[in-house]
Amino acid sequence: MTTFTANLLNHLDQNPDKVILHLQKAGKGDIHLSYKDLIEGSSRYAFALSQSGIEPGEVVIIILQHGIELIFSYLGTILNGSIPSIMPFLTEKLLPEKYRKDLNSLIEITKPSAIIAFKEFMPEIAFLENKSSVKKILISENIARENIRGTSYIFSGLKREQNDIVLLQHSSGTTGLQKGVALTHLAVFNQIESYRHAINLTDDDVIVSWLPLYHDMGLIASFLMPVLNGIPLVLMSPFDWVRAPHRLFQAISEYQGTLCWLPNFAYNFCTKKIRENDLIDVNLSPLRAVINCSEPMRYDSHIMFAERFSHYGFKETALATCYAMAENVFAVTQAGIEKPVTYDVIDLEVFQKEKIAQKPLDGRQSLIMVSAGKPVKDSYVRIIDNNCLDLPDRHLGDIIIQSNCMLEGYYLRKDETQRSFIDGWFKTGDLGYLADGELYISGRKKDLIIVGGKNIYPQDIETVVTEVEGIHPGRAVAFGVFNEDKGTEDVVVIAELEKDDKSNETQIGEEIRRRVTQSTAVALRHILLVNKKWMIKTSSGKIARLANKEKYLQEFNQK
Amino acid sequence: MEKSEIIKLISLKLALEILKQPDRVITPDEPLISSGLIDSFSLVDLALQVEDLFGVRIEDFELNVDTFDSLNQLSNIVLSRIK
Numbered sequence: 001m002t003t004f005t006a007n008l009l010n011h012l013d014q015n016p017d018k019v020i021l022h023l024q025k026a027g028k029g030d031i032h033l034s035y036k037d038l039i040e041g042s043s044r045y046a047f048a049l050s051q052s053g054i055e056p057g058e059v060v061i062i063i064l065q066h067g068i069e070l071i072f073s074y075l076g077t078i079l080n081g082s083i084p085s086i087m088p089f090l091t092e093k094l095l096p097e098k099y100r101k102d103l104n105s106l107i108e109i110t111k112p113s114a115i116i117a118f119k120e121f122m123p124e125i126a127f128l129e130n131k132s133s134v135k136k137i138l139i140s141e142n143i144a145r146e147n148i149r150g151t152s153y154i155f156s157g158l159k160r161e162q163n164d165i166v167l168l169q170h171s172s173g174t175t176g177l178q179k180g181v182a183l184t185h186l187a188v189f190n191q192i193e194s195y196r197h198a199i200n201l202t203d204d205d206v207i208v209s210w211l212p213l214y215h216d217m218g219l220i221a222s223f224l225m226p227v228l229n230g231i232p233l234v235l236m237s238p239f240d241w242v243r244a245p246h247r248l249f250q251a252i253s254e255y256q257g258t259l260c261w262l263p264n265f266a267y268n269f270c271t272k273k274i275r276e277n278d279l280i281d282v283n284l285s286p287l288r289a290v291i292n293c294s295e296p297m298r299y300d301s302h303i304m305f306a307e308r309f310s311h312y313g314f315k316e317t318a319l320a321t322c323y324a325m326a327e328n329v330f331a332v333t334q335a336g337i338e339k340p341v342t343y344d345v346i347d348l349e350v351f352q353k354e355k356i357a358q359k360p361l362d363g364r365q366s367l368i369m370v371s372a373g374k375p376v377k378d379s380y381v382r383i384i385d386n387n388c389l390d391l392p393d394r395h396l397g398d399i400i401i402q403s404n405c406m407l408e409g410y411y412l413r414k415d416e417t418q419r420s421f422i423d424g425w426f427k428t429g430d431l432g433y434l435a436d437g438e439l440y441i442s443g444r445k446k447d448l449i450i451v452g453g454k455n456i457y458p459q460d461i462e463t464v465v466t467e468v469e470g471i472h473p474g475r476a477v478a479f480g481v482f483n484e485d486k487g488t489e490d491v492v493v494i495a496e497l498e499k500d501d502k503s504n505e506t507q508i509g510e511e512i513r514r515r516v517t518q519s520t521a522v523a524l525r526h527i528l529l530v531n532k533k534w535m536i537k538t539s540s541g542k543i544a545r546l547a548n549k550e551k552y553l554q555e556f557n558q559k
Numbered sequence: 560m561e562k563s564e565i566i567k568l569i570s571l572k573l574a575l576e577i578l579k580q581p582d583r584v585i586t587p588d589e590p591l592i593s594s595g596l597i598d599s600f601s602l603v604d605l606a607l608q609v610e611d612l613f614g615v616r617i618e619d620f621e622l623n624v625d626t627f628d629s630l631n632q633l634s635n636i637v638l639s640r641i642k
Contacts, residue, residue: 026620243599247619452600486600513594514594516595518595522595523597524595
């Protein structure tokens with residue numbers, strides 16, 4: 001077993017000139033990085049951290065846009081033996097005050113020793129230096145200019161052991177930032193080893209990705225796994241991709257990409273939003289797996305994607321699925337590699353009423369469930385009922401998992417960590433059933449909203465909504481409603497007006513929309529303003545999210 | 560084509576196809592992206608709608624707050640290309 005630093009230095013030693021990373025940026029030429037380039041660029045950050053007295057085992061928050069410096073600073077932090085955590089970059093839509101608040105809550109809990117950011121970002125964070133756990137704020141541009149050739153320096157990362165924490169993964173938003181998934185070197189290598197087998201990863205593979213690195217699918221499957229395994233990676237910015245989704249396919253053609261991970265919405269998005277003109281000469285035949293992961297997987301999304309892109313050489317057999325979470329480093333199950341993904345047709349009514357997935361009786365309404373496949377090596381899945389008893393095949397229940405690559409814990413959050421386990425098994429908060437050894441995911445117990453693969457905690461939105469003037473404090477709910485067209489969830493807000501006066505409803509609605517976007521980067525699809533009697537409250541006067549969602553769905557007659 | 564007409568056409572399309580609120584009136588200077596009215600996933604959508612309406616090409620690097628944040632700005636881009 002090894003550590004990240006030892007692994008990277010081994011690649012440098014064995015294959016210094018092997019090009020491992022092709023970095024794309026819209027409007028600019030691709031940057032090709034060999035292991036030598038990668039280690040050299042990253043060394044500057046390791047050196048700067050070390051010079052600043054940042055010790056191995058200390059947390060470093062990285063706030064950089066997608067690009068070469070993000071890569072270098074991430075690996076550089078690891079080479080210094082410190083623990084990197086990426087904080088999503090402040091986008092133009094976000095309100096600086098709100099972002100500062102999120103950053104503060106991240107810092108209070110995670111207690112980082114350093115922050116790495118661009119110069120332009122300094123006014124936002126300068127106040128933190130020496131006023132918190134932060135000993136040093138490092139400016140990326142200064143480090144990038146540094147010439148450290150000839151400096152004799154031994155990476156402190158070599159002193160780390162396999163059971164030490166190597167990195168933290170956070171979801172976005174106030175709530176997500178308070179729970180950093182801490183992973184050890186061993187856990188990451190164990191996951192990569194299991195996942196390699198699950199997807200038959202070989203030296204002939206080329207991975208292409210537009211995914212952000214602060215998300216497990218982007219960080220593990222589409223960054224660390226290829227770099228630590230010597231598999232070439234083509235990486236573009238999520239910001240570029242969402243404006244020009246065809247770039248992904250052009251990159252696959254150009255670099256003969258064989259593997260790609262996408263959240264479900266991307267299947268719909270690519271199918272519907274790419275012009276024919278932008279696909280001229282695109283050849284998708286090198287793709288052996290496009291892996292649907294990180295939000296509910298839909299049969300319709302697969303079919304439309306395969307139909308549209310078969311004209312460009314895409315093979316239907318390349319459709320694959322995966323169930324993953326940061327708490328297991330990444331993959332728990334995988335389907336579609338050895339054999340095509342199983343689509344399980346079940347009786348809708350029986351499933352809804354009895355929570356059993358069985359074949360539909362003649363002429364009855366059915367539901368097509370997409371298999372997430374079998375557990376990867378050394379990961380185990382159980383389905384339990386409310387009394388923690390195992391359920392038989394095809395019975396819907398809570399998914400709990402165990403593996404040799406589980407999180408060490410939520411960083412400095414013993415309370416949260418303890419709450420998440422039951423008898424040594426991690427409670428995923430997802431609902432599903434097993435059939436013939438394959439896992440089917442059918443929803444969530446927790447009220448998490450997932451938009452385009454990104455986790456959003458409803459409480460973050462609700463807090464903002466109830467601060468709007470004219471809204472009764474504490475009387476707002478946010479939830480996701482699946483949008484068939486987009487292949488992902490839309491976010492809906494219901495809020496109670498302080499007075500039963502509908503005259504300035506439009507104004508209040510716009511104010512809610514504006515504030516939610518600026519605080520959480522979520523664009524609300526529907527805002528429903530209601531009077532005092534509408535909302536369902538629990539006996540203790542709390543707003544029941546699920547009950548109100550159901551009432552909303554009934555009233556608006558949506559599925 | 561008059562600028563006001565372009566604005567009106569885009570406004571209707573935006574309300575109907577992207578916001579799914581046919582009655583929603585969008586004023587020419589109302590911020591679209593920075594206000595949260597349309598999210599990043601809808602940017603391409605809006606560009607495609609505009610391309611279909613006027614037969615002009617909108618480049619992906621134009622889909623940002625500086626060039627694309629209001630109907631006014633958007634109609635200027637369209638005008639400069641159909642002339």
